[in-house]
Ligand SMILES: Nc1ncnc2c1ncn2[C@@H]1O[C@H](COP(=O)(O)OP(=O)(O)O)[C@@H](O)[C@H]1O
């Protein structure tokens with residue numbers, strides 16, 4: 164029996180080591196029912212390796228990953244009841260049509276999968292092209308066919324590895340629409356991406372991984388709040404304003420940009436800085452708050468995990484200003 168109380172994905176202390184490479188380093192994940200959960204991190208962070216363990220394709224070196232309370236390591240294919248997806252790229256016979264590929268897969272899946280072929284082709288909007296050979300499909304069409312193949316299994320959890328990567332803007336928009344549709348149909352989605360902007364409107368909860376480690380897990384909204392406000396300052400003497408800001412306690416990430424001085428501080432310290440500038444005879448032309456974009460936070464988190472020094476911090480602050 165599948166435990167309905169158990170979360171779709173729960174990883175604890177998950178480790179995968181390849182000789183000297185620690186690809187996945189004590190990862191904890193909590194994907195809840197109904198999440199569109201983003202598993203985000205730069206290339207080489209360990210996303211695909213983690214998803215391979217989730218799908219029972221490779222064994223963890225240590226730790227556990229459970230799907231609806233079942234461990235693919237102990238329970239094998241049975242743990243994948245209600246779970247479907249693909250890592251890296253879905254594979255099909257290129258010289259066969261999309262429909263024939265799905266027929267072959269449905270024969271393996273059994274359980275009424277064959278009767279769902281028309282429906283899943285429709286969901287991914289490939290019905291008009293179903294008779295065409297997959298070899299002639301675009302990358303985006305192939306990704307969508309991969310989702311159709313996963314849907315044959317009538318999953319409650321869909322695991323998708325970088326489904327939007329390599330798509331053109333229209334393909335990416337179609338992919339987002341499709342994933343939203345899956346979520347609206349009640350499917351929990353775990354998707355990875357190395358491009359936060361691609362998926363930030365899609366995901367409600369995320370884990371950010373870097374070099375095998377989770378550096379953030381939680382709601383995107385909380386991450387945004389955690390980023391705090393940045394400010395941009397233009398004065399009658401930006402060079403001196405920069406020095407004063409750097410010397411001011413509670414003012415962080417001070418950097419010179421072509422648009423003035425960027426920094427982060429809470430309101431109390433912003434007020435103190437404005438007084439310090441006035442006392443130095445510097446007039447304030449603009450002092451504008453700007454929210455960090457999620458992409459900035461993503462870079463900040465992954466920079467910090469690399470043991471960033473002050474320079475890397477300034478770089479993060481620079482991006483904060485440039486991106487807004
Ligand atoms: N089969 C393997 N053998 C050796 N090293 C691997 C293997 N698979 C992945 N790695 C290494 O593990 C790290 C994480 O890889 P991967 O999970 O593919 O990252 P991501 O999907 O986030 O880009 C990388 O350093 C990669 O080179």
Ligand SMILES: [Mg+2]
Nearest residue numbers: 210211212324
């Ligand atoms: Mg990968």
